[in-house]
Structure formats: structure tokens, C-alpha cells
Amino acid sequence: MYEYLTAIGQDSHRFEEASGSEEYSKPLVMGGIEIPDIEGFEANSDGDVVLHALTNAVSGITGINILGAVADDMCLAQSITDSREYLKCALDGLGDDRIVHVSFSVECKKPVLAPYIAEIKASVASLLGIRESSIGFTATSGEGLTDFGRGLGAQVLCSITVRRKSVDI
Numbered sequence: 001m002y003e004y005l006t007a008i009g010q011d012s013h014r015f016e017e018a019s020g021s022e023e024y025s026k027p028l029v030m031g032g033i034e035i036p037d038i039e040g041f042e043a044n045s046d047g048d049v050v051l052h053a054l055t056n057a058v059s060g061i062t063g064i065n066i067l068g069a070v071a072d073d074m075c076l077a078q079s080i081t082d083s084r085e086y087l088k089c090a091l092d093g094l095g096d097d098r099i100v101h102v103s104f105s106v107e108c109k110k111p112v113l114a115p116y117i118a119e120i121k122a123s124v125a126s127l128l129g130i131r132e133s134s135i136g137f138t139a140t141s142g143e144g145l146t147d148f149g150r151g152l153g154a155q156v157l158c159s160i161t162v163r164r165k166s167v168d169i
């Protein structure tokens, strides 16, 4: 017998200030892929707002918080800035629990994500070991009502569904 658990994660980042040069100092990374021709996010890490929201959702199941002290230590003490490593650290806490579905909802004016959604889904599916069809991903500019919708940064909400073997009583 199985029971099903759900958890939500959220994250947001602002874009780095434009340096005035043609070259961006840091690539924009979302869902483990680089999106070209746009400035990256302000963060000690790669600022992957999609994977950070997912990592927080996993923490919502395990009760083990990774973003914050653990990721800061990985980043500052061990120079690990690849957010896929923070996600893997969170996934380690799942034990036998299995993620069966993930849903992302992104609010940003830029980048326009539609051309990248398939690639992001493939990247996240590979990191989680689930099918791409088990991942939902929507993006909106929210009619410019927030700073995300006005192009200052991006916010991501992520919900996950996890299957756990019930303990027989």
C-alpha cells in the first residue's frame, strides 16, 4: 500500500545589474540549462531559481532544509555553485520515497521561456529519474503586476507529489 504526500517550494532571484558591456558576467541558468543572451541571477550560486524551488519542495517532504546553511556551506566553503548539487543533497533525504509528479509555475517577464520548456523538462526529468510527462511547467508575466512581471527577476513555485510505502500497522 502507498500513501501520497505533497509539498510546495518557492524561490525568487533578481537579475544581476547590467555591467554595460556586451558580455554577461554570469549565464542565466534555469532548471539546469543555460539560457543565452540574457543576464544571470544575483546569487552566490548559479542562482537556478527553478531548481531552488524544487529543492525547497523536496525539503517540504524530508523536513531537511538544504537551501540556507547547507547550500551556503557547499557554495562558500566548497565552491560548489551548481544548484544540481544542492538538489541531489535534498534528494538524498528522500530515502525510499519516490517523486511521481512535479509542477512548476514561473512568474517573469523575461526570459520568454516557451522555447526552453521542453529542454528544462528533460533536464529536470533526468535529475529526478522520472518521465518528462510527469513534469508540468507553466510561465506567465502576470500582466506586469509584480517586479517579476516587470522584468526585475523571476519567481518560481513548485509542487511535488511523492509516493511513500505505508507502514503496516
Ligand SMILES: [Zn+2]
Pocket (backbone or CB within 6 Å): 011, 012, 013, 043, 047, 048, 049, 052
Ligand atoms: Zn535561490
